[in-house]
Each structure stands twice: as structure tokens, then as C-alpha cells.
Amino acid sequence: MYHIIVNKMAGNGKGLRMWKETEKFLVKRSVTYHVSFTEYAGHAGKLIENIDENLIHAVVVVGGDGTIHEVVNKLVHKSVALGIVPAGSGNDLARSLRVPFDVEGALSRILKGSYQLIDVPKAGKEHFISIAGLGFDGKVAEVTNRSKSKRLLNKLGLGGLSYVLNIFRVLFTYQPSDISVAVDGRLHEFEDVWLIAVANLPFYGGGIMICPDACGNDGALDICVVSGIGRWELLFVFPLAFKGKHIKHRNVTMLRGAVIKVSPNSAMVMQCDGEVVQSGTTVFSVEEKALKIF
Incomplete structure (x- = not known):
């Protein structure tokens, strides 16, 4: 199952629009998912703090680099993969990894199931x-x-x-x-x-x-x-x-x-x-x- 984290306010509302597109795509493809919406800064991390690695295949962030940053801090060294639907103002992680900026392209990449392992730096803790x-x-x-x-x-x-x-x-x-x-x-x-x-x-x-x-x-x-x-x-x-x-x-x-x-x-x-x-x-x-x- 996919756990979707949506920051509706990402990109000053772009997150909500891209979530609606994401929802339509997932329903059309009969993908099993659970969705959570962030309500404040730091909430994305709390939403997956006790994630069940046996149940969740991937966390998919519909949001920007700030939301992704929170999620990354909870997924380090876990078996759960990270997927991205870029919906922020900068989207630099997506740009670096060549993730498509459109919903269909981003989700198709995730559903293929081919992940890569990348390094995660630390600044202090x-x-x-x-x-x-x-x-x-x-x-x-x-x-x-x-x-x-x-x-x-x-x-x-x-x-x-x-x-x-x-x-x-x-x-x-x-x-x-x-x-x-x-x-x-x-x-x-x-x-x-x-x-x-x-x-x-x-x-x-x-x-x-x-x-x-x-x-x-x-x-x-x-x-x-x-x-x-x-x-x-x-x-x-x-x-x-x-x-x-x-x-x-x-x-x-x-x-x-x-x-x-x-x-x-x-x-x-x-x-x-x-x-x-x-x-x-x-x-x-x-x-x-x-x-x-x-």
C-alpha cells in the first residue's frame, strides 16, 4: 500500500490541485493507498513517525522540498521507499533526480517500482x-x-x-x-x-x-x-x-x-x-x- 502525504498549501495551493489529479490517477489505476494531509510545519514527519514497514510499500509526497525534507528524516534506513509528486515552488530534489513535473509522469515512475538507493547527509543531527x-x-x-x-x-x-x-x-x-x-x-x-x-x-x-x-x-x-x-x-x-x-x-x-x-x-x-x-x-x-x- 502507498501512504500519500499531501501538503495542500505547497506552491500556494498547487499541492491541492496536484492531489486532485493524483487521486483521479490512483483511482483509475485501482491503486491501494491511504492519504494524510499536513496541517502545519513539521506535521508530515509526525504522520509517518510510526510507519508500519510491513504494510506500507512507499510514502508518496505531493508537496515541495520542505515537506520531502520532513519525510526523509523519518525514512532513513527504512525499507519504505520515497516517491515524489512535485508540487512546490522550487522542486529541486525532483529536478536533480529527473522526476517528471507532471502528475502522470511522476506517478508512472513510482508505480514501475524501480527504486534507487541514495545517500542521506546529516547536518549535526x-x-x-x-x-x-x-x-x-x-x-x-x-x-x-x-x-x-x-x-x-x-x-x-x-x-x-x-x-x-x-x-x-x-x-x-x-x-x-x-x-x-x-x-x-x-x-x-x-x-x-x-x-x-x-x-x-x-x-x-x-x-x-x-x-x-x-x-x-x-x-x-x-x-x-x-x-x-x-x-x-x-x-x-x-x-x-x-x-x-x-x-x-x-x-x-x-x-x-x-x-x-x-x-x-x-x-x-x-x-x-x-x-x-x-x-x-x-x-x-x-x-x-x-x-x-x-
Whole structure:
């Protein structure tokens, strides 16, 4: 049986529309399922907290990356697989895994039953699936999640642009920090750091390919550090990240490792899969092939 988790408010109501399409598809195909609807932040995780692995074949999320993030934290090392019907504003996990953005395509992929095992990173005790970002992008995620522009753009079907717009809002007030980054025990020191992205998969922010070579089953995390760059030059570099071409810029450093310790000299906002979490000195690690995903 499939347990469907629906965030009706994902994409400012897109979740509800896609659930109605999902329901029609499942009924037409005579698929056995149970559906639960989220009512508040954190509810998706609670809905599957005591999931019966003998009864449930897969949890299918009709929602965005935030809802998926909650579910992933409950499915690590379980026999239950994760399926995705992308209904958020960014849908970066679906983009990274090439999950179709239409209901029929996404569900057909799930019903084929062929899953892959992917790595699940941890930021401290918090699992994430795609990317954790500290600094500038963490602050942008924080501002985006509470912005009116996100809700408006979602209504227009342009939800991914909300992150881009808020980059400009944060750009002229953000203050870079000095940071130490230890990668598998090797220490790297950076001054005037704008952001550090620790990636299991390539995309975040609604299509920004911040770590283009990140692979979800290689047992390692890719790290992108942007440091020592002026605000106006950062504006030039930013568009390059949509194609992953920023990595050749002199102020961008790419690293890779299995255990990463990030130690900022001042407070930094951190996001995991777009959800703002507590930060400070943080150790990132990888639990290899810990999640089944369609």
C-alpha cells in the first residue's frame, strides 16, 4: 500500500490541485493507498513517525522540498521507499533526480517500482537530502520562506523566482564572515565568506546548480565556498550558477569529502533543503545508500 502525504498549501495551493489529479490517477489505476494531509510545519514527519514497514510499500509526497525534507528524516534506513509528486515552488530534489513535473509522469515512475538507493547527509543531527547552505543563501531562504512575493509568484506559476528576487533584497545588507572548513581532517581557512553550500545533489533555490558534480550515491559531499568577492561582482557570478559555470570563477572554491566541519567566526543562518535550521559550528556527514527513492 502507498501512504500519500499531501501538503495542500505547497506552491500556494498547487499541492491541492496536484492531489486532485493524483487521486483521479490512483483511482483509475485501482491503486491501494491511504492519504494524510499536513496541517502545519513539521506535521508530515509526525504522520509517518510510526510507519508500519510491513504494510506500507512507499510514502508518496505531493508537496515541495520542505515537506520531502520532513519525510526523509523519518525514512532513513527504512525499507519504505520515497516517491515524489512535485508540487512546490522550487522542486529541486525532483529536478536533480529527473522526476517528471507532471502528475502522470511522476506517478508512472513510482508505480514501475524501480527504486534507487541514495545517500542521506546529516547536518549535526538533522538529515537532509539535497543541499545545506550557510550564510548568504541561508539568509535568503529565511527571507523567502516568509515573503509575500513567494506567495504571489506561486499563484502566477513562477514560484522559483521568489528565491532569485530575495537574493537582491539580502545582497546589500548581508555581512560576510570568516570561516574554517575541515574536509576529512584537512583544514581550509576562508575570509569574507558569502556562502557555503554542502551538497548531496546539484540543485537548490529553484534551479541553481550550485554544485554541478554532486552525486547522491558516491558517499561524498560537494562543497561550494564563495569568498572574498564584492557585492557587484557577486551579481555577475550569480547568473552563472544556473548552468554551473560559476565554479571556474577565482572567488569560488570547490571541495569534496565525507566529513565536513564548518566553523564560522560569527552567527550564520543555515538552511537544509530550504528549511531554516539552527546553526553554529556544524559537522556534516554522509549515511551511504540510506534511502530508497523512486
